[in-house]
Amino acid sequence: MTVKQVFLQLGGQQHHEYKKQKHESAVYQEGSISSALLAWGVSGGSLQLLRETLDEVPPSFQVEDDLDLSDLNLRQCRRKICDGHYTAVVRVLTSSGIAPYSVSTLVALQDKHPVASSPSLPSLSVDHHPLVASSAVVLDMIRSFPRGTSCGRDGFRAQHLLDCLGSDVVAISDELIASISRVVNLFLEGRCPPVLGEYIASAPLTPLVKPGGGIRPIAVGTIWRRLVSKVGACLVGPSLSGYFAGLQFGVGVSGGGEVIPHALNRLVEARGGDVGLSMLLADFQNAFNLIRETFDLSLQAWYLDDGTIVGDTLVVGKVLELILEDGPRYGLNLNVDKTGVFWPSEDPRRRHPGVFPPSIARPLRGVTVLGGPVSTCPVFGSELVAKRVTRTIALMDSVARIEDPQCELLLLRACTGISKLYFALRTCSPSVFGSARLSFDAALRSSLEHIVTASGPGFRDWQWRLATFPFHLGGLGVYAVGDVVHYAFLASRLHSADLQARLLRPSGIVVAGPTFDDALRVFNEAIGSDFSRPCPACSRVFADDIFGDHAVSCTRTIGVKHHHNLVRDTLSDICYRSGILVGKEVDIRLIDGHGGPLRLADLLLYSWDRGRDVCVDLTGSSPLTQTGLADFVPGQVVADVAQRKCAKYRDFYTAAGYGFLPFSFSSLGELDSDAIALLKRIQKFSVSQDAGARIYGLDVKFWGVESLKKIFGVVGKFIKSDDATFHKNFLGFSRLLIEVEIG
Incomplete structure (x- = not known):
């Protein structure tokens, strides 16, 4: 607890100053630290520091009366930029300010957070040991705090811990992180003193004004409470994954916020005309535990306290009834404002008395799930996208007021341009971005023109296209919606394909749906991959090559090194350097079953199989050209190709x-078992070779057996030569067996 008490005191007295006041801040901070250390050395000084911190009243800050809200936001934005808190700049730009200190504000806060008695922990015996965190876990959780994380009432920030553990104080960092870990484990054991626990677990409310009116209370707890929570979640998270798998997508699931809208839209596309289905949108806490395996549902997914349930109308009504009846016993109360029933086809049973509450929302065109539209009505999605584009354009206009081109470009790339639309781009059908895409790209071009030329001449179509290129291609790295709208949607759908399949398994839906097919078709056309057209180099049509592998491996494409030839040449060189007699592109004059000549042997290994020459046939393939990627099995393609070659x-x-x-080899680096066996034998052959003598640059006219006998006679007694040397079939080198006396 000693380290904890010191940090509380230092954090409470430390006041953040900006660049122009750095010197004064450093002097003040050094004095505060020195005073705390002196007090610490006195008997009872640590407890006194703790009492002073608990009794400390945070300073109040007065707002300049001569500045309006926009000017205050702009000033705060410049400060955040100097600190490197770029994401905070966006929040400040769109902030409506803090509600005034008044009776009405206090009443509004109390309505949203009513006064309640302190919770009492049950006196139950615990039959297992408490969680214990290592120093490595604690350090990882400290580093996981985002940059610019706000402080609690003690003024202590995560950045303070990171500064204490930085490279400048590496000599004490191990000891310090060990002390912090002991404090964290003390909290995990439940041994935090009550007087300190009330302080650590508390969080002051900041009443922010909503853009549409009203207040939004923001609670920011202490760093210590958040650190202990992070460590606890890290320790118990792996053991909970099986319990939440397939139901809860809010924590620890990559793309969880996107998979639910994608799965719902696929379900709506496939079964939107089914009159007997209904979709329930509920807002609870942990309500998925009530209905885990009770009802036969087409889909059930939860994202934290937001649930989506799809099934027969009467079954969904029973689910809602169960939650309403049993939920309060678990502390679950229905949020009526966020609860609704929807399905594209109207089911008359939804209007029957007792199926759904009469006050529940019943949208007709579509619903918004986790920010993504779920509907078969294109107008519904277009309106949602248009609203988001309008807000993003207004934000870009606000950034222009900073009047700093470098900062404006940084914010435009990081958090105020297309990045504000990425979620919509990934979850909405590209077809709903029609006019909104044009509006955004026009506004983005205007913002770039303001940054580059101060809205002056010299920014034409060519400069606009160049600016949307990545940095390594000479652009500014600011992407237009028209360039990524199809790619973003396809990437999200494919990234979460496994999770979608898990959600849709009860409904039996396996097809991607028309929205995905249309997006893929447009994307392929945009990149020039129309697979219904013949290859311009070889005039062949590859309808199944949806990923365009043939375009980079066609043997007749000028300037492209064929993958097959590269592997062939590499394997031939390996054989040559290992001392194996090998021929490349050898015509062995074989006739196929139709009387026509067989093609040249890729490689011919002389006397490889007990004196018999062996022809090696190389074949490259791509697993991505399969049509049934859902049943993809690693290594299956190369095995199938090898079997077909043998049979033929x-x-x-x-x-x-x-x-x-x-x-047989694949574009992913897979090898067939016969290919692996060949490489292993070549390796073994190379290692087991006897030491030999070689003469480089010898004219071929001296490659006769009699000439070689005389030349190598100085080394030892000639025994024999191989057939390739005798018949001069391979001109890479000659091989002779010579007996040499040792000693």
Whole structure:
């Protein structure tokens, strides 16, 4: 607890100053630290520091009367930019300010957060040990705080901890993190003193004014309480994954906020005409525990306290009835304002008495789930997107008031441009962005023109297109909606495909749906991948090559090194350097079953199989050209290709006295078992080779056996040469067996 008490005192006295007051701030901070350390050395000084901190009243700040709200926001924005808190700049720009200190504000806060008695913990015996966090876990959780994380009532920030653990004080960082870990474990054991626990767990309310009126209370707890919560969640999270799997997508699920709208839209597209279905949108806490395996539902998904349930109308009505009856016993109260029933096809049973409460919302065109539209009505999605684009354009106009081109460009790239629309781009059908896309791109071009030329001449179409390129291509890295609208949607759908399949399994829906197919078609056309057209190089049509692998591997494309030839040349070079007699593109004059000549052997390994020459047939393939990617099995493509090659060619080569070996590889680096066996044998052959003597640059006219006998006779007694050397079939090098006396 000693480290905890010191940090509370230092945090409470530390007042943040900006660049122009850094010197005064440093002097004040050093004095505060020195006074605290002196008090710490006195008997009872640590407790006195704690009492002073608890009794400390936060300073009140007066707002300049001569500045309006927009000017105050602008001033605060510049300060946030100097601190590097770029995401906070957006919140400040759109802030409506803090509600005035008045009786009406206090009443509004009390209405939203009524006074209640302190909770009492049950006196139950715990039959397991408390959580224990290592120093490494505590350090990771400290580093996980976002930059600019606000402080609690003690004024202590996560950045203070990070500064204390920085490289400048590396000598004491290990000892310090060990002390912090002991404090965290003390809290996890439940041994925090009550007088301190009330302070640590409390959070003052800041009444922010909503843009549409009313107040929004913001509670910011202390860093210590948040750190302990982070550590506890990190320790118990892995054990809860199985309990929440397939139901709760709000924590620890990548793309969880996108998978639910995608799955719902696929379900609505496939079964929107089913009159007997209904969708219930509920807002509870942990209500998924009530209906985990009780009802036969088409879909059930929860994102924290927001639930979406789809099933037969009467079954969904029973689900709502269960939550209304049993929910209060678990502290679950229905939020009527956020609860509704929807399905594209109207079911008359929804109007029957007792099925749904009469006051429940019943939208007709569509609903918004986690910020994404779920509807079959294009107008509904277009209106939602238009509202978001309008707000984003207003935000870009506000950024222009900063009057700093570098800061404006930074904010435009990071958090005020297309980044404000990324969620909509990823969850909404590209078809709903029609006019909104044009409006946003026009506003983005105007903002870039203001930054680059101060709205003057010289910013034409060419400059506009160049500005939307990434930095490494000479652009400004500011993307237009028209460039990414289809790509963003497809990326989100494919990224969460497994989670969607899990959600949709009870409904039996496996097809991607027309929205995905249309987006993929437009995207392929935009990048010039129309697979119904023949390849311009070889005139062949590859209808199943939806990922365009053929475009980068066509043997007749000028300037493209064919993957097949690259692997062939590499394998030939490996054999050569290992001392293996090998020929490349060898014509062995074989005739197929129709009387036509077989193509050249990719590689011919001389005397490889007990004196028999073996033809190696190389074949490259891409697993991505399959049509059934849902059943993708790693290594299956290369195995299938090897089997087809053996069935097609092995009998012809065997009848002619040659061996046949398929060497099948994929664009993902997979190898067939025969290819792996060949490489292992080559490696073994290379390691086991005897030491030899070589002469480089010897004219080929001296490659006769008699000449080689005389040349290598100085080394030892000539025994024999191999067939390739005798017949001069391979001109890479000659091989002779020579007996050499040792010693």
